[in-house]
Amino acid sequence: MEIAIALVALTVGVCVVAAACDRFGWPTPLVLVVVGAVVALVPAVPEVTLGPELVLNGLLPPLLYAATAQTSLVDFTRNKTATLLLSVVLVVFTTLTVGWATAWLLPGVALAACVALGAVVAPPDAVAATAIGRRVGLPRRVATMLEEESLLNDASALIALAAATSALTTELSPWHIGGEFLLAVAGALAVGAVVAAVLVVVRRRIHDPVLDTALSFVAPYLAFLPAEAVHASGVLAVVTTGLAMAHFSPKVQTAASRVAETLNWRTVAFLLENAVFLLIGLQFPLLLRGAADSGFSGGRVLAFCLTVLVATIAARFVFVFGAAGVFRAIPRLRPKAWSFGVSFLLSWAGMRGVVTLAAAQLIPEGTPGRDVLLLAAFTVVVGTLLVQGLTLPAVVRRLGLPGPDPAEDALACAALGDAAAQAGTRRLDELLTGDEPRHVVMQLRGRSKARSHAAWERLGRPLSDVMTPSAVYSRLRQEMLTAERGVVVEARDRGTAAPDVLRKALSDIDFEEALLGRLEDLDPLDAERRLAPRHGGTCDHLRTAGTRDDATDRWGEPPVECAECVAAGVAWVHLRTCLACGYTGCCDSSELRHSRAHFTESAHPAMVSAEPGEAWRWCWVDEQLG
Template sequence: MESAFFLVVLVVTILAGTALAGRLGFPAPLLLIAAGVAASFVPGVPEVHLEPEVVLLGLLPPLLYATAVQTSLVDFAANRRPILLLSVGLVVFTTLGVGAVVHALLPGIGWPVAFAIGAVVAPPDAVAATAVARRIGLPRRLVTILEGESLLNDATALVSLRTAILAIGAGVSAWQVAGDFALAAGGGALVGFAVFKAVAWFRPLINDPVLDTAVSFVVPFVAYLAAEAIHASGVLAVVVAGLLLGHKAPLLQTAKSRITERTNWKTIAFLLENLVFLLIGLQAQWIVGDVLRSAVPLELVAGVCLATLGAVIVLRLAWVFPARYLLVRPGPDPVTGRTPPAANTFILGWAGMRGVVTLAAAFVIPPGTPYREVLLLAAFTVVAGTLFIQGLSLPWLARRLHVRPPDPMEDALARATLLQQASKAADERLAELEFEDAHGVVELIRQRSEQRNFAAWERLGTSDGQETPSELYARIRTDMIRAERERVLQVRAGGQVS
């Protein structure tokens, strides 16, 4: 009963906190973390311990899947080089860099333990990155790179952490590390592809949107568990399955099924994403308490925590600029045709907020490991510090550096051009059909098709904020439908219809 009541309180807090954040214009994740930290020190509030299994199995697969199915596979493939450099190269670079810093500061700590905490704090969070990026309106290519990075970097970090933990108890050779990475990546990708093929075979047999949506709820857990069963990357399996199913959804599902699934997944993702940030804050009291009860000097604890936070911020910036010019050699944006400015690279380097995976991975470090309580606090400091420092300053930096969202006119032109091509294909198909048309149906279809095309091109001929004829039509028609609905409700209330 107490657990059920506590769960209800969490959900109510999420709803109230999100609504309040919207009214204040403040990022909801940061408000929920602050609320969680404050609540953790209130007497009577249960002590919440995030179990790694709960996060890595219960929260991470659905969160990654919800993001993956909404990510454009075409854009992902077009930006694969920067995505891989960040999700693999930067994670390894951060693991080694943070490991070196921690090894230098904590006397007597072994290299495997130092690299373990490096792997823990290496991956930016999928939820935090995309939430902030979309809220402030970053360029579409930048959002795609951040999404792609956050989808894949957890796999790299968790494999690195697993290798480091194995090395704590016994020596690990370079060949073992390479083999572990190959199995994790190759096995995870194959399992994800196999799950995609199975669902792609099964989905056309389903006509019920509710059943189709229920299938989607199972997919991330099946992919994750199947991959982990063969010691491959469950994270990568979920991402591959989600990317492919999202890309093929128009061919595998009806429009009604896609709308139903998307609506349900938005609700689930909203609750889980915000629950994650609230739970992060609720860890504060007992993590700080464990450090205070330890024999480690507080000045050393503070130094390690701040140095780790500074290292993850500096190492990301130190990676992205050389990678831009030496490894990626940025070409023109495939949509706009323009080369991204250096300011975009700085924003990419600054958008390195950590999240729940970092905190959950820290708990995987075995009990009895030297300085474990300090390492847990360092992980919490990195999560809270990056979310508040980078999350709060990112909108301001984007404005100062003139990093702007996609141009509405460019989007309107792209939509109008695409719609024109689609309408041309429809007209060609209409010309191929043979049937008697005594009621002028064909002409009516052509007129409506032309009206739809005109509506798409109208936006290009109007200034910002000016209402187009199509928008005026939609507004008037909406008012008419509202009047119809009100009259129907009046008739029903009078008992004239049931």
């Protein structure tokens, strides 16, 4: 019963705090740590010991697997140099730096134990950095590097920690440590690849979304446990399997399985990621009492913990800026060199997390100064979360690095969706035999075009008197579905239909309404989030067509209405201007599509958005965005 109560309290606490943070814009990881520390001081609350087995063997595999689902294998491979530098070389550098500082401050502690502490505090936790950074628009390049770094740095740190703890009891040569490292890496890659290959074969034959999702829940452990059994890195095996499964998922899983798995894993990741920060705070009184009984004075313990915190932060700064300098000094690597702003942000976004606290428990019992080392690890976790986490938004704003632009993302999504819709239409043309009902073919073409048009409509300006076709469809269909659900619920209340029939009918309505919910993002973007002018193009037509500014200089400001739509007595949605002659007509989402008709008649290849604040261009011939 006590375990059940604890789990319920933990889940409710996470949900309440996360909801409050979302409501008031607070950084969730920081608040959870503080709440955990405060709750732990309440006398009625029992002590919570965060065992390494629970975190490293229980929580870490699914957390890493969930993170790999959001990682592109293509990007991961493209960024391999930066990822290996941050997740392997930086971990070793931090381990040695903090180990040296610890040995200098606590000369009575074994050197291997000092190095073990360095390995414990070496790996940052990208969950904290990205959770805070998302609220302030952390640049996508930095967020990607942090996330990819976090996939491997835990493995590097745990391997270094295993070597250091082994050195406490046995004599190890550098060759032996290097051999163990290579074995751990090679074994993990092999196990992860084999598990991924088996899962690909199995999941290709599973068409039940529930069964497929259930299999995904055990996938991280299928990779982790065998790897650990052969003394390889279970963490690296999980990452290998997760990256492979995320890459092959669109080819081996059904659409229903992917949707179900995504939704379920979002829930699992939310609970685990936030629960670990609450658990970190709950450790505070226990670690404080242990350090008080260590025999060291309070002032010396405080000075030591703060020095370890400073050394951990400084080591990352020295390494990142040093690596950036080396990149700039080598001509072949110069294009990949990080700017000052990126280097500073990468250095500052090095918050530590639950892996650091759990790994500290692996330092053997009886090691001189162990309690002080554990408190130092806790200080690094809490100190980086509070100092760096609280100031990260201000640092991002001060550096002036641009975060992800929702308008630019929408523009890229619209272009990609347009290409996908055209591919679908071409495939439809290949399949048609001429015997299909005409209205069915028209409906198929219409659905493909509607999805493409909806994406383009998201780029438009808000009009008080005209709603986009997608917005009109969504609003009216929502009302229709509400009425339909009312009839089904009434039948349920009267008992006039079987439960299975009712569930099926409600499921169909809910599924369609869930799809309509995606159209909420199709509302026009605010002016301050629009695209800035983007000069240059991706094809010859766009490179020679000029920009919106050029069109304005030649023909003046574009009209605010489609003259031909006005003459025909119909409404238009958005306006596009021809860069060759200045003609302005309505977009493809409009009923008469005058801009496309103008291209068909004139063969002028390039147009630009005529909406205020927009400067994106489109080549009709090459179907390229610029």
